[in-house]
Amino acid sequence: MSNKLFVDVHVIQTVPPSCLNRDDAGSPKQAVYGGARRARVSSQAWKRATRLAFREELAIPADQLGVRTKRISSLLADRLAARTGIDADAASRLSTALLQDLKVTDGKNAGETAYLLFFGLAQLDAIVDLVAGQAEELAGIAADALPKAVADLPVRETLAVGHPIDVALFGRMVADLSTLNVDAAAQVAHALSTHAAEIEFDYYTAVDDAPDPDREDAGASMIGTVEFTSATLYRYATVGLHTLRGNLGGDADAAADALSVFIRAFAKSMPTGHQNTFAHRTSPSLLCVMVRDDQPVNLVSAFEKPVSRRDGLVGESVSRLAAELTTVSSRWGCTPALVATAYDNPDNTQTLHEAFGPPRSLDEVVTAVDVDVRARLGEMTPR
Known part of the structure; x- marks a missing residue:
């Protein structure tokens, strides 16, 4: 067979x-x-x-599906804070340190990656599991020392398993780290x-429902076109x-x-x-x-x-x-x-x-x- x-x-x-x-x-x-x-x-x-x-x-629950976003660090920080009770600033520092192992290029905006990443929310929860028992201790470490403190945690390995169905179906490409790619x-x-099909044009107008009574304009207040086909x-x-x-x-x-x-x-x-x-x-x-x-x-x-x-x-x-x-x-x-x-x-x-x-x-x-x-x-x- x-x-x-x-x-x-x-x-x-x-x-x-x-x-x-x-x-x-x-x-x-x-x-x-x-x-x-x-x-x-x-x-x-x-x-x-x-x-x-x-x-x-x-109606598949969101925690069983993937999300495609540049904001993986923010989402992880939110889940760290919600699970462990550490404050938002500490959660943000810890999230950044945990994700440094991915070596994903930073985006133009703070806290964003240079391109969209596709992952499951359950995978983020599994990363939280790695530090949940020591979150308060890690929160007290200076930001520049945090990456070394969490360097041995299997963050990459956690994102490489437990894929939601949409990641499993449609795949994932991570340009900076091919080991996270999913066929x-x-x-x-x-x-x-x-x-054979043709493009047609819909000419539309919009009329002001409350026009100025002192003006004699009787025409449309907006005119436009939109293209369509069937x-x-x-x-x-x-x-x-x-x-x-x-x-x-x-x-x-x-x-x-x-x-x-x-x-x-x-x-x-x-x-x-x-x-x-x-x-x-x-x-x-x-x-x-x-x-x-x-x-x-x-x-x-x-x-x-x-x-x-x-x-x-x-x-x-x-x-x-x-x-x-x-x-x-x-x-x-x-x-x-x-x-x-x-x-x-x-x-x-x-x-x-x-x-x-x-x-x-x-x-x-x-x-x-x-x-x-x-x-x-x-x-x-x-x-």
């Missing part, structure tokens, strides 16, 4: 007029694919939306429209379960739990660019999850030739995806070990059933994948 296990997640989702993800000029991001200009949402935008969904949609278990593709998107992500389990300390059950969380969050998340302007939040038209023991397979080739239909794009996009899956399986031998799909019953029902299996609910998809990967992880040798 292969010692690798991949879970591919495919989504077809239509969004109305929106600006989910802007470039530096404020325009919706785009890309040329198959010779046609497509709407695009960057992988970074959807990964952040997925991370936010862990907390906001799935990402999840890869997320840029979402692309299955069809699209049927193909979204894809893959998770290496073997890597995820390794990032979670070899715990197969924790890896399976994290995968279920990721599938739900990725399916239900939505970037929030111009959300108040467009109210663009929709649900997927299709969620297809495939378990593979050979390699991940992005099925975007289904849309290399842009979909072009006047009676709607979702049905044809779903049919194209089904055909691509069948082709990849039969021609290239990349046959998934499990396919579980949530979708409606549009045209070509028999074709869709042959490719995707019978339609299921989101809960049924997650459960089917969970049962399958737990069994497979149990048969694999931990890396």
